[in-house]
Amino acid sequence: MTFRTSRLTSMADALVFAFPILILCVPRGAGVFLAGVGILLLLGWRGLGREWRHHARVLVPLTLSVLAFLAVYVASKFYHHTPWNVIDNPLRALLAVLTCWMIVRTAANPDRLWDGITVGLVGALGIVSYQFLVLHDGRPAAWVQPIAFANMVAALALVGFARPGDGFRAHAHAWLNVLCAAPILIMNGTRGGMMAMLLTLFPLLLVRYRGFSLRMFLAAGAGIVALVVALYVVPGSPVTERVDQAVHEVQQFEQGDAESSVGARLQMWEIGLQYFANHPWIGVGVGQFARVLQAAPYCEQRTESVVCVLEHAHNDIVEAAATTGLPGLLTMLGLFLVPAVLFWRALRTCHAMGNARGESLGAAGLAVVLASLLSGLTQVTLAHQANVVFYAGVIGLLLGLATREAAQRSHSPSLTAGAALPARI
Numbered sequence: 001m002t003f004r005t006s007r008l009t010s011m012a013d014a015l016v017f018a019f020p021i022l023i024l025c026v027p028r029g030a031g032v033f034l035a036g037v038g039i040l041l042l043l044g045w046r047g048l049g050r051e052w053r054h055h056a057r058v059l060v061p062l063t064l065s066v067l068a069f070l071a072v073y074v075a076s077k078f079y080h081h082t083p084w085n086v087i088d089n090p091l092r093a094l095l096a097v098l099t100c101w102m103i104v105r106t107a108a109n110p111d112r113l114w115d116g117i118t119v120g121l122v123g124a125l126g127i128v129s130y131q132f133l134v135l136h137d138g139r140p141a142a143w144v145q146p147i148a149f150a151n152m153v154a155a156l157a158l159v160g161f162a163r164p165g166d167g168f169r170a171h172a173h174a175w176l177n178v179l180c181a182a183p184i185l186i187m188n189g190t191r192g193g194m195m196a197m198l199l200t201l202f203p204l205l206l207v208r209y210r211g212f213s214l215r216m217f218l219a220a221g222a223g224i225v226a227l228v229v230a231l232y233v234v235p236g237s238p239v240t241e242r243v244d245q246a247v248h249e250v251q252q253f254e255q256g257d258a259e260s261s262v263g264a265r266l267q268m269w270e271i272g273l274q275y276f277a278n279h280p281w282i283g284v285g286v287g288q289f290a291r292v293l294q295a296a297p298y299c300e301q302r303t304e305s306v307v308c309v310l311e312h313a314h315n316d317i318v319e320a321a322a323t324t325g326l327p328g329l330l331t332m333l334g335l336f337l338v339p340a341v342l343f344w345r346a347l348r349t350c351h352a353m354g355n356a357r358g359e360s361l362g363a364a365g366l367a368v369v370l371a372s373l374l375s376g377l378t379q380v381t382l383a384h385q386a387n388v389v390f391y392a393g394v395i396g397l398l399l400g401l402a403t404r405e406a407a408q409r410s411h412s413p414s415l416t417a418g419a420a421l422p423a424r425i
Contacts, residue, residue, distance in 0.1 A: 008044050012106035015040065016113045016397060020120030020156050023390050025127060027143040030389035034095060037102050037393075044105045051105045058342055058403045059104075063097045065338035069331040070094070073286045076324045080285030087286065089382045093335060095392035096399075103400025110361055110401045117160040118173065121180040124153060132187040140187050148387035150185055150193030151375040155368045155394060157181030158200050162207050162364035164356045174208055192378035196371040198224060203370075207363040210356065264307045265314050265378065271296045271307075272318040276325070283325040289313050292322050312383045316376030319383075339395050340369045346402035358405030365398040 015036045022029030041048065052059055073090045076082070124142060131140035141149035160177030163170065178201065185194045201224050250262055258267035275284065275292045284291050289312050293299055299308035313319040320332040343365035350358025372381065372391055381387050 008040065008106050009108065011043070012040055012102065012108035013112045016103075016108045016110075016401075017116040017119075019113065019393060019397060020116045021123060023152055023386070023393075024120045024124040024142060024149075024156070030386045030393070033393055034092075034389060037095065037099050040102050040106060041098060044102070047105050048101065052101065055104045055403050055407070058346075058399060059097065059101060061338055061342065062100060062399065065331070065334040066093050066097055069335055072324055072327045072331045076283065076286040076328065079282065080288065082285045082287060086288075089385055089388045090286070092385065092388045093392050095389060096335075096339070096396040099393055099396025100400040100403070101396075103397060104403055107404055108401065110357060110405070113397060113401065114160060114163040114173075117156050118177055118180075121153070121156060121160065121177055121184070125180050125184050128184050128187050139189055144386050145384045146188055147190050147192065147379045148384040148390075150188045150190030151196065151372070151379065151387065152390045153181050153184050153188070154193040154197035154200075154375065155371050155390075157197055158204060158367040158371055159364040159394070159398070161201065161204055162360045162367060164360040166210065171208070192375050196374035199374060200367050200371045204363060204367055207360060210359075258307055259305065264305075264310065267298065267307045268293065268310065268313050269315055269318050271298060272313050272315075272322040276318075276321040279322075279325065281325045281327070283321070283323045283328060286323050286328070289319055289323050312380045314379055316373075316379075316381055319380045336369050336373055339399060340366060342399055343369065343402060346399075346406040349406040350402070353406075353408070355405055355408065358402060358408075361398055361402035361405055365395065365402060368394055368398065 015033070018036075019033055022033050026032065070087075070090060070093065073087050077084070077087050127142045128140040131137040131142075139146040144152070157177045157180070161174045163174050163177075165171070165173075178197070181197060182194075185197065250266075252258075252260055252263055258264055272289065272292055275296075290310070293308050293310065296308075299305065302308055313322065316332065317329065320329045324332075343362045347359055347362025347366070350356075350362060368391075375381075379387075381391055
């Protein structure tokens with residue numbers, strides 16, 4: 001291993017460690033990470049072609065899914081003559097390919113990501129607590145849009161929970177990430193992010209406790225249920241307020257009143273799906289969901305309604321279907337489902353090899369995809385730059401790390417336990 005390769009790997013380790021901290025605790029940290037990926041690709045350009053060929057089974061399908069998605073969105077932009085800025089956020093999906101390529105080139109150590117997640121969540125807890133308790137911010141979210149911030153916290157907590165290790169210290173460290181994320185999400189008040197984290201925790205228990213026993217699984221599951229109940233019954237809990245508010249708003253909507261957070265979403269989804277049914281192939285144009293609302297009969301006499309002044313559908317599926325039609329919907333889902341298949345393949349390969357660390361990475365990737373799909377039921381991933389960069393970045397990181405692990409022919413116990421693997425240079 002040359003000094004240059006060693007230095008490149010060290011720089012990649014630092015960037016992997018910094019990723020959660022930049023995303024959660026640093027203003028415009030997503031841009032810093034994006035720049036870091038670009039710098040490492042430039043520094044390691046000599047080996048990029050070799051690594052592409054070696055890991056083509058992962059990089060090619062990932063790239064095709066991103067390019068198909070971008071092709072539909074660019075075509076929609078030209079067909080509907082929409083402004084160029086509507087494809088700014090979709091273009092950032094390329095970061096998934098670039099990050100994965102950078103990771104397989106530099107052979108970064110996965111342990112740095114898990115270390116960084118804990119630091120990032122602890123830092124985010126401190127920032128959000130200050131904003132909530134001292135500044136009296138009703139939706140504290142560091143320096144990111146509140147819903148996007150909550151979804152990132154939930155996803156990173158799940159990745160942290162999937163860290164390898166069967167000892168008490170490893171389990172305690174894994175649960176620490178969840179216990180840091182829970183109060184952040186409570187103070188933030190985003191219901192979708194909290195539900196995505198809690199629901200995805202259940203299948204992750206099978207990874208967290210590999211020596212499966214029914215008693216251990218039931219005990220851990222009961223712990224999650226107890227956490228949910230405690231969050232609801234504690235006097236003055238923001239969770240109680242938000243849940244009760246959601247129930248009340250659903251009841252209001254059933255009585256014809258859509259002027260609430262939940263009611264506006266339900267009304268928008270109804271309008272968006274109706275538009276999709278009438279225009280299933282081309283939609284109204286990428287980034288133009290507001291035009292769907294403004295043209296709807298519901299908004300003709302309600303121009304000041306909360307429903308009629310929103311810019312996007314607060315739902316990934318409705319947004320894609322109404323703005324880019326069936327091609328856009330399918331390629332948008334491809335951004336989730338193609339990585340999910342690749343993570344599943346890596347997980348099975350590592351399981352067959354007895355590589356616990358690789359299994360954890362594959363499971364963490366699947367957890368991020370599932371949590372993102374659940375979060376996407378109440379928000380639009382592409383609506384916020386930080387959210388797009390986060391999703392593309394974390395998918396690229398985890399897929400690159402899992403791919404490196406799955407490519408190893410054998411593991412000694414010490415490597416499986418967490419020591420850095422040598423670069424295959």
